[in-house]
Amino acid sequence: MMKTKTLVGEFVTGSARETIRLGRKLGAAIDTPLAILLYGDLGTGKTTLSKGLALGLGVKNANDVNSPTFVLVNEYRGRFKIYHVDLYRLDTLSDLESIGLDEILQSQAIVIIEWGEKLARLPESALRIRISDLGDDKRKIEIKYCNSIG
Numbered sequence: 001m002m003k004t005k006t007l008v009g010e011f012v013t014g015s016a017r018e019t020i021r022l023g024r025k026l027g028a029a030i031d032t033p034l035a036i037l038l039y040g041d042l043g044t045g046k047t048t049l050s051k052g053l054a055l056g057l058g059v060k061n062a063n064d065v066n067s068p069t070f071v072l073v074n075e076y077r078g079r080f081k082i083y084h085v086d087l088y089r090l091d092t093l094s095d096l097e098s099i100g101l102d103e104i105l106q107s108q109a110i111v112i113i114e115w116g117e118k119l120a121r122l123p124e125s126a127l128r129i130r131i132s133d134l135g136d137d138k139r140k141i142e143i144k145y146c147n148s149i150g
């Protein structure tokens with residue numbers, strides 16, 4: 001976890017490529033199963049950052065990393081098992097149950113969650129990443145680490 005903490009901070013990227021590169025650095029620094037909650041308006045770059053994260057976590061083909069908007073959850077294999085969840089279309093709690101999110105969050109996996117604000121309960125520890133549109137192709141990317149058990 002220590003390496004991951006070193007990436008906490010605020011970054012500005014100027015293109016989707018730069019966001020992928022940042023995600024890749026972050027992914028490469030992750031050395032333990034972890035939840036990563038992504039926040040940000042429609043089209044700000046949550047899936048783009050997820051691609052980078054997956055690459056940094058050892059997923060070979062970035063093309064495998066696509067928005068799970070309709071399926072709610074994708075699964076990839078890198079240095080860890082990776083679940084990529086998109087809660088945007090989540091309407092009911094039973095949807096959460098049907099994708100087995102509680103089990104997923106308790107598994108020894110990296111769990112990347114787009115629209116983290118839709119989670120009813122936050123995981124004990126998580127990286128929280130907020131992306132904001134600064135106009136044109138600029139994005140502010142704020143990375144925090146929260147741990148309720150200290």
Ligand SMILES: Nc1ncnc2c1ncn2[C@@H]1O[C@H](COP(=O)(O)OP(=O)(O)OP(=O)(O)O)[C@@H](O)[C@H]1O
Nearest residue numbers: 013014015016019042043044045046047048137139
């Ligand atoms: N600096 C940047 N970082 C990330 N994406 C950028 C940047 N500049 C432009 N873009 C573009 O913004 C779009 C981001 O789309 P993406 O699917 O990653 O967003 P999202 O937050 O996952 O959207 P959704 O809310 O629909 O899930 C892409 O078309 C990407 O090329």
Ligand SMILES: [Mg+2]
Nearest residue numbers: 046047067114
């Ligand atoms: Mg997305």
